[in-house]
Amino acid sequence: MPGVLSCRHLKLQVPGRMLCGDVSVTFEPGQMWAILGRNGCGKTTLVHALAGLDRAAGAAVELDGVVLANTPRRRRARDVGVLLQQEETEFWGSVLDYVLLGRFPHADSWTGFSREDETRATQALETVELAPLSARRYVSLSGGERQRARIAQLLAQDPRAFLLDEPLQHLDLQHQARVLARFQQLVRDERRLVAMVLHDALWPGRYCTHALLIYDGGALASGASREVLTRANLERLYAAPLAEVSYDGGSYFVPHV
Amino acid sequence: MAVASPHAVQRAGCPPLIAAMSRPLLVILLSIAGAGSIVLALVVGTYPISVLQVIETIVAPAPGVVHDVVWQLRAPRVLAAFACGGLLALAGALLQVLLRNALADPYVLGVSGGAALGALVAMLLGAGDTGVSFLALAGALGSIVVVFGLTFRGGDWNVYRLLLTGVVLSAGLSACVSLILVLAPQAQVKGMLFWLMGDLAYAGSPVYAWLILAVLTALAVAQGIRLDLLAAGELKALSLGVAVTPLKLAVFFGAALATAAAVTLGGAIGFVGLMAAHAVRLLGVSHHRALLPLAVLLGGSLITLADTAARTAWAPQQLPVGVLIALVGVPAMLWLLGRRN
Numbered sequence: 001m002p003g004v005l006s007c008r009h010l011k012l013q014v015p016g017r018m019l020c021g022d023v024s025v026t027f028e029p030g031q032m033w034a035i036l037g038r039n040g041c042g043k044t045t046l047v048h049a050l051a052g053l054d055r056a057a058g059a060a061v062e063l064d065g066v067v068l069a070n071t072p073r074r075r076r077a078r079d080v081g082v083l084l085q086q087e088e089t090e091f092w093g094s095v096l097d098y099v100l101l102g103r104f105p106h107a108d109s110w111t112g113f114s115r116e117d118e119t120r121a122t123q124a125l126e127t128v129e130l131a132p133l134s135a136r137r138y139v140s141l142s143g144g145e146r147q148r149a150r151i152a153q154l155l156a157q158d159p160r161a162f163l164l165d166e167p168l169q170h171l172d173l174q175h176q177a178r179v180l181a182r183f184q185q186l187v188r189d190e191r192r193l194v195a196m197v198l199h200d201a202l203w204p205g206r207y208c209t210h211a212l213l214i215y216d217g218g219a220l221a222s223g224a225s226r227e228v229l230t231r232a233n234l235e236r237l238y239a240a241p242l243a244e245v246s247y248d249g250g251s252y253f254v255p256h257v
Numbered sequence: 258m259a260v261a262s263p264h265a266v267q268r269a270g271c272p273p274l275i276a277a278m279s280r281p282l283l284v285i286l287l288s289i290a291g292a293g294s295i296v297l298a299l300v301v302g303t304y305p306i307s308v309l310q311v312i313e314t315i316v317a318p319a320p321g322v323v324h325d326v327v328w329q330l331r332a333p334r335v336l337a338a339f340a341c342g343g344l345l346a347l348a349g350a351l352l353q354v355l356l357r358n359a360l361a362d363p364y365v366l367g368v369s370g371g372a373a374l375g376a377l378v379a380m381l382l383g384a385g386d387t388g389v390s391f392l393a394l395a396g397a398l399g400s401i402v403v404v405f406g407l408t409f410r411g412g413d414w415n416v417y418r419l420l421l422t423g424v425v426l427s428a429g430l431s432a433c434v435s436l437i438l439v440l441a442p443q444a445q446v447k448g449m450l451f452w453l454m455g456d457l458a459y460a461g462s463p464v465y466a467w468l469i470l471a472v473l474t475a476l477a478v479a480q481g482i483r484l485d486l487l488a489a490g491e492l493k494a495l496s497l498g499v500a501v502t503p504l505k506l507a508v509f510f511g512a513a514l515a516t517a518a519a520v521t522l523g524g525a526i527g528f529v530g531l532m533a534a535h536a537v538r539l540l541g542v543s544h545h546r547a548l549l550p551l552a553v554l555l556g557g558s559l560i561t562l563a564d565t566a567a568r569t570a571w572a573p574q575q576l577p578v579g580v581l582i583a584l585v586g587v588p589a590m591l592w593l594l595g596r597r598n
Contacts, residue, residue: 053495055413077498088490089357093543101486105498112482112546157497 002064003029003079003160003193010049010060012042012218019045020218027161027210032187033195034204034225036237037214043197044085046214047165050195051082063161077105081159083150085166085197095141095149096134099124102156117156124155127182128175143170151179162186164196168203180207201242201253205229213237229253280547283540287554291339294558298335298565299327303572336467337460337522338564338578339557343470344519345526346533346556350549351477351512353534354488355505356420362531363516366423366509370430371400372520376452377437380445386459389452390521397517400426405509414505455526455579457564469518473511474553480504481546488545526579528586529556539593559586 005027012020019042027033027050037043049057052068061068063079071079081102091098102124103117125131128148133141141149147170154162162183168176184207186192195212198204204211204225211228213221215237221228234253235242243256299311304326313319314327348363356365363369375396379389404426408419438449451458477484483504486494495501519526533556534548542548563582568575 048492051496053492073495073500074498077496082496084490084492084496088492089488091489092538093485097485097543098489101489101493101497104482104486107482110479 003191004065005050005061005063005080005161005193005195007046007050007057007061010046010057012045012049012214013056014042014045018218020214020220022218023220025212025220025222027193027195029160029193030187030191031193031210032184032208033193034208034211034229035195035197035214036199036204036211036234038216038238041214041216042218043214044165047082047085047163047195047197051080051163052076053082074105077157077159079159080161080163081154081157083154083162083164083167085169087146087150091138093138094134095130095136095138096121096125098138098149099134099152099156102153105157120158121152121156124152125149127155128152128179144172144175147171148175148179155182159192161193162195164194166197166199168198168200176203183207201234201238201255205250205252280542283542283551284547287551287558290558291554291561294561294565295335295339298338298561299331301565301569302326302331303569333463334457334460334564334568335561337463338457338561340463340466340470341457341460341519341523341526342529342533342556342558342560343474343553344466344515344556345530345560346552347470347473347477347549348512348515348519349530349532349556350534350545350552351484351508351515354484354545355508355512356416357488357490358420359535360531361420362527363512363519364427364525364527364530365420366404366513366516367400367426367430368397368513368516369520369525370427370434371396371398371403372517373434373453373525374430374437375399376524377434377441377449380449380452381437381441386461389459390461394517394521397513397520400430401510401513401517411502414502416505419509451577452524454577455524455582456575456577457523458568458575460522463522466518466522469514470553473515474550476507477511477549478546480507481544481549484508484545484549485543523560523578526560526582528579528583529559532586532590533559536590536593 006025008024010023011018012023023046035043035046045054048054049061052061058069059067063071068076099121100113100117103113103121107113107117122131122134125134128151130145130148130152133145138149151167167179171179180203183194187194208225210223211225213228213233221233231242231244231253241256242253245252245254296308296311300306300308306323306326310323311327314324318324345363349361352361352363352365353359372393375392376389379392384392404423408414408422438446441449483499486497486499487501487504491501533552536555537548537551542551559582560578563585564578567578567581570576
């Protein structure tokens with residue numbers, strides 16, 4: 001079962017501003033992508049377009065050769081899942097209720113969530129180590145716990161392609177590593193696709209097979225991490241000097257201050 | 258306008274007020290309250306009738322004075338009261354989801370302003386009860402069309418523009434209403450004020466209101482999970498496969514129709530539409546599948562009881578039900594809110 005997500009000549013724009021005139025990238029199953037760029041360069045706009053949430057993207061985004069905008073909504077939600085950067089509002093039920101919403105694309109919309117949906121939601125909560133808090137109100141969680149609940153909701157959604165907009169925000173170091181390891185496992189063992197926006201020069205080299213850099217002005221660099229995540233590229237990307245550190249057979253970059 | 262979460266009151270994360278009260282128990286209790294309020298309202302009145310007589314005439318109607326009093330005098334008004342409360346509670350709960358605002362009530366989009374203008378114009382022209390109802394309905398539907406026409410822009414339907422347009426339109430309509438009150442002959446002003454405060458004395462047949470209430474509640478419950486998702490955010494709902502724009506349209510027109518039906522029947526009765534859903538949430542229910550019918554039962558019972566008091570407490574003088582409901586409801590709600598800390 002493939003699950004190739006691609007965009008052809010996709011324009012990234014926000015009202016009144018063109019961010020990038022032509023994004024053409026193919027994301028394949030078994031790949032873990034880092035999407036990097038400075039603030040306001042269009043990373044979130046790209047994630048929304050790839051997730052089929054941006055009507056303006058239109059026919060530019062395809063899943064397995066079918067225009068995403070033409071896919072029935074619930075099927076699309078079973079194929080492509082997105083971790084949004086921001087929640088628009090507060091959820092007023094329990095943590096388990098919140099994670100259960102992720103099962104909507106799989107649930108029977110008349111009879112509601114099944115026992116299996118609840119099992120999947122509970123498993124997802126265990127994965128992010130929130131099971132003990134499942135009966136708590138979502139609004140009573142801390143920022144990091146909420147982020148883990150949101151990741152659990154996406155895991156419960158169980159899509160073929162995961163699009164993550166800043167998945168590590170609010171997470172402590174331990175949970176950052178666990179979340180990345182979990183997604184790496186999904187990519188390696190189940191050949192899922194993961195593409196994530198990160199604000200970190202260290203994690204991409206450690207976990208991502210591929211990287212997409214969006215430079216200011218709309219230029220792009222994409223390809224295998226080894227080729228794209230170079231010191232020269234990253235210094236140009238962030239307009240900041242970086243220092244290279246070698247660890248465990250790989251090269252990583254940290255801010256040089 | 259600040260974005261208020263419908264559950265801002267629970268931000269502190271304390272457990273629900275009655276954590277141990279299970280949902281089935283709540284359903285049973287509120288169903289009993291609903292049926293009980295209707296029976297009580299049929300019992301209480303100038304002509305003495307016992308509870309047994311009322312139940313007897315409901316179960317096995319036999320011709321007689323009791324039958325006439327219950328079925329012809331009291332039942333239409335009691336049923337109108339219940340339908341009014343249910344419709345307002347449903348409309349308020351739906352608009353709180355659509356506008357993602359805890360302060361949304363059925364009148365926030367200008368529906369009651371339109372209805373009020375229609376009703377007062379009808380009174381000014383000396384129209385009868387039917388004419389008043391008809392113009393109130395026309396005014397309500399007219400303001401729905403205006404708000405929708407001014408705000409709907411295809412797929413990008415901004416709920417804040419919707420909210421602000423409704424508030425602005427309401428202000429304009431309420432200015433027109435004030436103008437009519439100032440210019441109207443003294444003899445008509447009292448009737449107008451009663452209408453504005455909410456009054457069921459001249460309510461028409463409640464059949465259509467009950468029909469609308471039943472259909473809308475069933476539809477809303479069927480869409481309950483989608484409403485939960487919409488309440489969690491439009492983008493979230495969209496990403497999980499909900500057809501967000503059609504759902505928002507359905508919620509808007511459902512809430513507008515419920516409000517129009519309620520104000521046509523009983524005038525602009527306040528408070529219930531704002532607070533019924535909040536009261537149910539404070540009792541620990543957040544799923545719309547359960548929340549909506551419970552709010553309908555609560556709203557219906559409240560207005561039925563308040564209207565019973567309105568027509569008997571000061572008899573033969575009648576009080577506007579809207580005033581009574583606020584007098585009773587406000588302390589109750591303040592107590593419920595205060596208990597949380």
